[in-house]
Amino acid sequence: MEHVKKIRIDLETALAALPWVDVHTHIDAAHLSARGLDDILLYHMSISDLYAAGCGCGARLSENRTEDEAVSRLEQAVPYLPKTFNTFIAWGIRIILEDLYGWREPVTRDNWRRLHALIAERRDDPTWPREILKRAGIVRSATELWRGRDGSADDLFDYSLEWAFFSRTQCGQPDIPLYELERAWAETKPGIPLPVTFDRADAPPLPRTICNLDDLHEAVSHYAGLIPYGKVFSTATHFSTEIDYAPVTDAAMSEALRLRDVATDKQRDVYASYITHALLDALSPHGSEMAFQFSLGAEPLPHESASLLRQRTIGQLAELINRFPSVRFVCFLSSRHANQSLCTLARELPNLSLAGYWWHNFFPGAIRHVFDERLDMLPLNKQIGFFSDAYCADWAYAKAVLVRKLMAEVLANRIDSGQYSFDDAVNISRTLVYNTPLEVLGIRLKK
Numbered sequence: 001m002e003h004v005k006k007i008r009i010d011l012e013t014a015l016a017a018l019p020w021v022d023v024h025t026h027i028d029a030a031h032l033s034a035r036g037l038d039d040i041l042l043y044h045m046s047i048s049d050l051y052a053a054g055c056g057c058g059a060r061l062s063e064n065r066t067e068d069e070a071v072s073r074l075e076q077a078v079p080y081l082p083k084t085f086n087t088f089i090a091w092g093i094r095i096i097l098e099d100l101y102g103w104r105e106p107v108t109r110d111n112w113r114r115l116h117a118l119i120a121e122r123r124d125d126p127t128w129p130r131e132i133l134k135r136a137g138i139v140r141s142a143t144e145l146w147r148g149r150d151g152s153a154d155d156l157f158d159y160s161l162e163w164a165f166f167s168r169t170q171c172g173q174p175d176i177p178l179y180e181l182e183r184a185w186a187e188t189k190p191g192i193p194l195p196v197t198f199d200r201a202d203a204p205p206l207p208r209t210i211c212n213l214d215d216l217h218e219a220v221s222h223y224a225g226l227i228p229y230g231k232v233f234s235t236a237t238h239f240s241t242e243i244d245y246a247p248v249t250d251a252a253m254s255e256a257l258r259l260r261d262v263a264t265d266k267q268r269d270v271y272a273s274y275i276t277h278a279l280l281d282a283l284s285p286h287g288s289e290m291a292f293q294f295s296l297g298a299e300p301l302p303h304e305s306a307s308l309l310r311q312r313t314i315g316q317l318a319e320l321i322n323r324f325p326s327v328r329f330v331c332f333l334s335s336r337h338a339n340q341s342l343c344t345l346a347r348e349l350p351n352l353s354l355a356g357y358w359w360h361n362f363f364p365g366a367i368r369h370v371f372d373e374r375l376d377m378l379p380l381n382k383q384i385g386f387f388s389d390a391y392c393a394d395w396a397y398a399k400a401v402l403v404r405k406l407m408a409e410v411l412a413n414r415i416d417s418g419q420y421s422f423d424d425a426v427n428i429s430r431t432l433v434y435n436t437p438l439e440v441l442g443i444r445l446k447k
Contacts, residue, residue: 004416011408011415014426019139021437022396023355024160024236024293024332024387027143029153032129034394037116038070040096041077041107043395045089045362048304053083058303060195071116078112088363092398099401100132100394129393130156136397139434140443142387145232146192158443160293161227162236163190166275169240170198171300174268175260177275182206185219190226197300212257213250217278224282227290233442234291234330241299241309244269245316247277247323280324287326287351291441296342297335298359307360309335318345321352330384330440332358336366343377353440355384362389362399367406375410375428381439385432 034040042050044060051058055077062069084090097103101122103115122128133141133156144162148154164180173179179200184191186207210216239245248256248270256263256270263271283292296317298305321329329352333342339354346352354374357367374383386403390396411425420428437443 004412007415007422008408008412010422011411011425011429012404014422015404015408015429015433016137018137018426018430018433020137020386020400020433021443022138022141022386022388022390022400023384023437023441023443024389025141025143025396026147026389026391027141027157027393027396028147028391029143029149029151029157030147031123032153032156032393033123033132034096034119034392035123036067036070036120037107037112038065038074039392040093040119040394041081042070042073043089043391044304045359046084046093047077049084049087049089050077050080051303053080055080060303074112074116078107078109081107088402092395092402095398095401096394099135100397132393132397136393136400138396138400140437141396142233142441142443144193144236145190145228159232160234160236161190161232161290162193164223165193165238166279167240167243167245167272168238169242169268169300170194170200171302173198173200174263174265175271176200177268177271178210178257178260179206181216181219181223181275182208182210184223184226185210187226190228196305197302210257213254216253216257216275220275220278220282224279227286229286229289232290233444234293236293236295238295238298239313239317240272241297241313243272243313245273245276245313245320248274276320277323280320280327284324284326287328291328291330293330293332293355293441295332295334295358297333297338297361305334305359307335309338311338311341314338314341314345318349321345321349325351327351328440329353330355332356332387333370334359334361336361336369339370339373340377343374346378346382353382353384353436354378356387357403358387358389364406367403368410371407372410375414380428380431381436383432384436384440385429 042061047058061073101118141156142158142160145159148157148159164184166177166180170176183206210219252270253274256267259267297307297309299308331342331354333339342354346354357370361370388396388399407429414420415422415425
């Protein structure tokens with residue numbers, strides 16, 4: 001055991017010296033690092049921990065929260081920290097606070113304001129987020145196109161098109177695929193996506209309504225025509241497991257449009273599948289310019305989501321991916337049990353690759369399982385080893401540290417068993433966290 005432990009420690013050190021590419025984040029150029037303790041302690045995965053422990057609010061914080069909102073939510077959350085100390089995300093919080101801010105005390109009602117101020121002192125220093133990413137070994141990150149803002153962080157970012165979600169359900173809104181398309185139809189450039197949980201009751205009316213197939217195809221063409229193919233390297237969208245992705249005829253879509261005012265989930269499936277196929281038709285000529293990244297296996301709950309995925313969805317997505325061979329599909333999977341099935345698809349579909357450990361898979365048991373299984377089932381150019389899904393550089397750092405620990409653990413056991421040499425393990429890691437993202441997604445390193 002001591003022998004394996006030494007290999008693991010040496011591997012972790014070697015992995016920390018590698019260049020890493022973070023292929024999916026939500027880091028915003030307007031606030032690259034944490035603005036205060038709220039951005040660290042109330043990252044949405046930590047909010048779920050606290051809500052499960054009994055904290056009264058499980059909703060995400062506002063994107064542009066006021067200081068009053070941040071303070072109110074922190075006051076509410078801090079008393080529940082002892083109940084969540086055991087979790088993996090809480091470990092990530094401690095890594096951030098200790099490594100980046102030199103804070104080694106438990107966070108309590110008596111000291112959290114001091115810590116909040118300490119973190120806030122660094123938020124306006126433009127060198128600090130770059131230093132954080134340098135310490136993480138992250139040489140390039142990807143974020144949503146709209147979060148690039150004024151281009152001031154273009155030295156850090158490549159961009160994904162996370163705009164409209166035509167195959168993501170919203171509770172009680174069976175016509176949501178049409179609404180998403182109408183919303184994009186009304187815009188003159190790619191905009192901000194709807195939240196994971198969206199209530200249309202408070203949204204302003206849209207200027208145009210899709211009434212027939214001509215409207216729908218005009219809207220899809222408008223959407224595809226606004227994509228800045230030279231600026232974005234991928235989409236970032238979602239496939240809900242509740243939707244039936246079977247091909248839809250024009251006649252069936254026309255009938256579903258006629259029933260929009262009384263639509264049920266049956267019509268929702270028709271809308272989503274028809275629009276998805278129409279969009280992929282429009283994107284097919286651009287397969288070499290932009291990958292189609294999609295998430296899978298997380299379904300909406302009142303505040304966040306749960307890991308849910310039907311086997312039938314996996315089969316239908318296999319058929320869908322096979323219909324569009326010129327489109328490069330990259331899957332972010334949030335369902336541990338489905339990893340083996342997705343690996344079998346990636347083995348047989350040349351245009352499907354798998355990436356990282358998304359949302360409900362970002363826990364040690366799932367990361368070990370997914371990484372271990374993919375090593376045996378997939379060639380290195382069909383899997384991407386890391387993305388953080390972080391909203392600030394601080395969390396990208398923590399997740400890189402945590403993933404390195406688990407990758408080193410899995411690889412150390414393989415070295416001990418004789419499958420790999422130490423150099424093999426390091427070379428495999430470099431390929432997964434650096435070479436494959438560049439090759440599969442076309443991430444562009446800036447000099």
